[in-house]
Amino acid sequence: MNKPKIASDWICGCAGCHMSLLDMDERILKIVELADLRATPITDLKEPDESGVDVGILEGGVNNSANEEVAHKMRKRSKILVALGDCAVFGGVPAMRNLCGVEAALKRAYVEAESNEPGSQIPDDPELATMTQARAIHEVVPVDYNVPGCPPDADTIFYVLAELAQGRKPEIKDEYLHWH
């Protein structure tokens, strides 16, 4: 039997959840035994197989048009989609900008911030993605498993991946459930 395929990507997050994934240390070899690790942001292959994967993992929320594209692609190519970490599940820290609005946040960052050169402006290259409200993944595409945590513990990630790789449904509760 072929091993189930797993792919991951990060969008509007800080890469911390992937760091936590690496924190499972030698247990990652167990995952490799159980599953075929395909595209991830920290390996050479960057995009999930066009033919599809069994489990797709997304870290980070959806913050702009580029994020939306990644989210839709991952959803389309994954049988099971996992939202990993608080940004993916709730919107997380980037969602704080929703309280003031995109314009004010950009202005603060590119114009007003003390570290900017005088006369700095908000980048407006047409190739840049369009900013949107910061959202949780499940607001953009249907999510099968929400794994909250900032970041989720390595133990939690290992548990979730191991369960999914063996065709079981992980139960996110008790020691595996925290929101911070």
Next chain:
Amino acid sequence: MLQITINGKQIEVPEGTTVLRAAEKAGINIPRLCDHKELTPYGGCRLCIVEVQGVRVPMASCTLPVSNGMVVNTETEALKKSRKFILSMLFSERNHFCPFCQVSGGDCELQNAAYHEEMTHWPIQPGWNNFVVDTSHPYFVLDNNRCILCRRCVRACAEMAGNFTLSVAERGAKSLVVADTDVPLGESTCIKCGSCVQVCPTGAIIDKTSAYQMHDKDLTEVKSICTGCSVGCSIKLMVRDNRIIRIEGGWHGSVNHGVLCEHGRYDPMNESRKRITTPLMKKDGKLEPVSWNEALKAVADQLRPLSGQKDGIAAIVSTKLPAETLTAFKDLFAHNEIVTTTEEGMPTASVTKFAEKQGSFEGKLDVLSNADTVLCIGVDAGRTHMVAGFMFKRNMPKGTRLINIDPEENELNDLANLYLKPKAGSDLALILGLQAVIVKEGLGRSPLALPDTDSLIQKAVEETGISRDQLTQTARVLANSITPVILFGKGITAQRDENLVEELYNLAVLVGAVDSERLGLLSLKGEANSLTATLLGLDQIFELNGHKAVFVALGDDYVSRSFVERVSKVSYLVVQASYESKLTAQADVVLPVTVWSEQEGHYINLDGRVQKTQKVFSAPENVRDNLAVLNELATRMNISLESNWKQAILARKSSVALN
């Protein structure tokens, strides 16, 4: 008793019990957020819904009284679904992002409730309401973005502190907790008791000092007694690494039931005095560090020949020290003319003197909670002994009246229904005048023989400067009350006139404050162990005339400037103290001792409750226990300190029953 079946478990509860409390009694946990056992049920969060057989919709169990034969279920699938939905709605209203919240990770009741329902995400995303964070208060932060509008803080402010500063403004999703008429909390009428912080279930009101220090699960809890004043509130110390992280009111406390005042909760956190960490001795006019042996030897050598001599040693002890220490101190200096306290019996001597004649005549603090009228005389319960003030302030919207009599400016005047400002020293005339009006108008509840009521009234008006109308009105309000209480303080007792206390007692009997069933007369005393000190006989005024040495056991207490002036003229001054002060600067020898939290001992509060403080911290290396220092000195002076404090306090009649 009523029968109720909850989740198939049958129990009996008294009438008036809510379903939530009945479930607790049956050992069944119903999730809840706005409920708090010390606050009136509110029914705001709806998380405690239950299914009641025969009722169409789920009901909030916190406000639902049990009726006989009720059958209740708390854990059906439908309820679980509803609870999840209620939580989803709560999370959608405000900023409940956990990673950057101070209470996340165990101390947030909202988060814990979500974990309990196994919520992995918010089905409804937040609405991005944005509220201004109020950081204007010195001790806490009010962040409406984290608020779930449970109104625990509003209820605590009203029902615990009786201060009514907090309320909810606006409507619906825009509702927010505000101080007064929406002014910054730091500029409001807040009296900084911190009750709101203690009850807040989320991170909406957080304590500035302890914020982000550690989760409660990683702190050690120690139950003890506040030594800030004679009320004797129970406290819970949250401790880590030999230091206090936070002080909370002890919910277990029979005196305070969880509430504290600013002094109890925050003063120890803001201690700014410099600690003395080694014995000091004056050498060439300068205080120099010395060993304990050298210091104690010098003190013992100086005091030994003076002990028991006329004009020899004057010994003065702080009433903030435990009963064991006070007793040892009394024994150590028993043979000297002056053995007294820093308070010199001002808050207690006249009361104890009257008790010698009358026996115990004072009531318990609880009478304040049930009073329909409180007459405060010589008391500023807005400044000292504040928790005693809370006990009647909280009932004022329900109709409890406050009559404030004080020649000085008084914090509670604004609140009082009547306030009289008699001329200083006219209290006796005033009290007799009140008696006379009541007797003359036939309003008394028990007979009192007064020879000439008209001349007493006339005299009262002349001496106090209070109008006849106001005097009459005050007397009528007091006499027409059903459960009046007279609360008196230093303004009366410091006059050291037991006659004043006696006339107050007569007034109390006349208006029915004191009868065979109630003792509605109470004095506030002074510091934590004022009552113990007076029972030990340590309550005289001291006057130094040619005394050769003064020994002051101050502990962690403060001294007044006039006290320092009075004792510093003496040629040999020994100060046993924890902190540097103007007094220690004058001393010939300074003995560094433990503070309240580094020693254990007994305290008797103002209404006679014998309580024990706990040793929570180890003292700095070269600092010794107050009692141990006295014992060591006694050994070196060949004096035996064998008295048992429990026996020693029985030497005098107490004005209030001890228990």
